[in-house]
Amino acid sequence: MNTTVLKTAARFLIPIFMVLSFFLLIRGHNEPGGGFIGGLVASSALALYLIAAGLEESQKLMRIKPIVLITAGLLVAFLSTVPSIITGLPFMTAFWINTEIPVAGKVGTPLLFDLGVYLLVIGITTKIIFNLAGQEK
């Protein structure tokens, strides 16, 4: 399915999808969105690119290996629990810092946790898709 139209379209769509997915991630706490949905949106973008440009191109585009994303995601999620462990509060108690960042508003450990989910979802989905695509050869 190496069509030029799809390939070109995908090339333009991917940045938009990525921005959208990240936007969904950080606003998730107050408006519809969140790490899971954001991750899925990002993965669909990559899936689209895979169909348009093939496996090697999309692996090149990703730069990072999916398995690294999975581990990083899991690590970030666990990292978000560290403050609660250090302070001795009940496990996974949320910590917030008030910032005036637009869209996100406050920043805190739940957001970090969500980021972990986001990375993990992208990692897993692309891992499965790439693996299946790689099998065809």
Add this chain to the structure above:
Amino acid sequence: MFLIILISFIASASVPLFYRIGPKFARIVMPAVPMIIFLYFSSLYSGVISGDNIRLSIPWFTALDVNFSFYIDGLGLLFSLLISGIGFVVFLFATGYMKGDSLEPRFFIYLYIFMGAMIGVVTADNLIVLFLFWELTSISSYLLIGYYNHQEKSRYAALQALLVTGTGGISLLAAFILIYFATGSFEFSYIKDFGLLSENVYYPYIAILIILGAFTKSAQFPFHFWLPNAMVAPGPVSAYLHSATMVKAGVFILAKFNHLLGGEPIWNTTLLTVGLTTAVISIFLALKQTDIKKLLAYSTVSALGTMVFLNGIGSEKALLAMVVYLIAHALYKATLFLVAGTIDHETGTRNVSRLYGLGRHMPYTAAAALIASFSQIGIIPMLGFTGKESLLAAILTFEGYTFLLTVLVFFSGAGMVYVAINSGLKPFWGKAAGNAALQVHEAPYTMWAGPILLGLISIFLGIYPPLLNNLVQAVYNGISKDDFGIDIYLWHGFNAEFIIGTLVILAGISLYFFRERIYSVSLPFGVIKYIKPSFYYDSGLQGIISFSKLQTRLLQNGYLRYYILLIISTVLLLAGYPVIQNFEIAHINSATPVTFVEVILALLLSLSVLATIRAKSRLAAVVSIGVVGYSLSLLFVVYGAPDLAMTQFAVETLTVVLFVLIIYRLPKFLPASRISRRLRDGLVAGMAGVMMTAITLMILFYERESELKNYFLDKSLSEGKGKNVVNVILVDFRALDTLGEITVLAIAAIGVFALIGLKSREKKI
């Protein structure tokens, strides 16, 4: 103290390190660890005998009353000393015995785990902790019995021991939980003073379950069969686990719970009859054995039976006899097993009828064997003599069936003498003849020093009882309600006990001289097969295996479509009934207005479902089921659930992509399946659809109070600092769940990777 319990496990983990430094260094360190533990427990001696019991607790799961708590009373101290003291001898012996074995470090790793677990069992105060260590002894026993894992016999015996003792372990856990129900605590030191467990409704169950746990561990009839089979293990293992310590854990448990559960016929009568049966039957079985280790194994079972029935008698004299007998037995039987190990090691045979004249070549081993067999025979001034005297004293003062008991004990005692002569004396007697014997030379000192030491201790304790007396008193105060008023003496004079004891020895000697006659008596083995408990073990195990094979064939046949069919049918069966019961059409409010958009969406949904069913190719089916998904997410949009809609949208897209990626790999699509199958699938699918509709309607129209819903809506902004309730639940309120889920996802991804990777590698080959 916590460190002392932990030290074996630390040592176990560092065994490879010691061997990396050098095997010679490692062999010096190995016996040092049990020595340290022994010295530590010795230092507690004076405190414990004066009634200063030691307790230590580290909180673990406080909400469940499960804590790392340990408690050392007389009984615990006695066992700890036995475990570490005999442990020292066994470790020392093993450095010689296992020397040069290719897996030598592994052996010590297992043995350390066992020692740590055993110390844990006898010092644990919390019953759950006790259970954990108890299971760990079973597991390490499994590993040690199966040490020569290239032999099928070893693997079979190891599994058998694990399954039998494991069953006992589970019943012990059940008993502990019932005790918790009865007393509200898992801490033994608390339960101990709770008193009168026999009034409790759970009492009979607790008693039976504890007995079951103890009997399997201590190889009581009809669970005795695993112990002789376990003799395939290396020599030191048989000495340590299967005669001196682990098999006595059952006796330990019975003694520990004696004053809580004792005094009722269900406890005392069971222990008395089963113990006596075991003592007699196993010595009977021992008579025909020619394998030196099996001979010892059956006599061990008999001795354990003796301890159990003494516990069952439960009188002051009987409990005293049990403790003395236990110490004496641990000392001499460990030695005899070690000697058997040496003989096996040096001559390569364990057949007693081929062994003679070794004494000239192995003088030290012979000396150790001599002391130990004299103790088992019960010759003054060995501790074994004291043990036998107190055993007979307990029997003679027992009221009811005294004569029968005396006869049976007489028989088993004579058998013990026979075993002692046959295994400990005969191999060393006479002149060495034949070529095999000429090659034999003395084992290294590590292998005879320990056994001789144990023998000397046995003599010392026999001649100088005060040391023992204090300890036995402390033990007795822990396991009985009454005060202790008997002193242990070596010499009681020419009384009935002494006369019977001498007769027992004479009977044993004559049994020995008639041994050829005994060997030649052929038992009707055809009938015996059905009396043998191991027959039921084997057929039971076979039955379980066939059943699980059948079940796997039935449920996991490898066809994805049957899995799905099975899952949906199960849900229908389980959830369908309550749905039918609770569904009332009157509740459904049909007056809800239907909008135009809803009608359109419903039509779209139904059409795409139809298209899926009628699809002529797989791609068409995938695409139309994708349309179903998209229509659903539109429905979510209409009803104001943007989160759900977006998720559904993304998931649908990815699903279609995935399908497209694998579609070429699937076998050809065959739409024309048989009518009967289509009918069956249609029926199941239709029913599932109807059920889901009914459930949805019930959720919508049945008013249910939900505190959680209100709580989350209330607290989302104030506590979770977010307006998107769904997200706040996911990343804050229920974040732990999410953390678990993403961990599982990551593992699943690795699984997928492994599966697909494996598949493509297979292709290449």
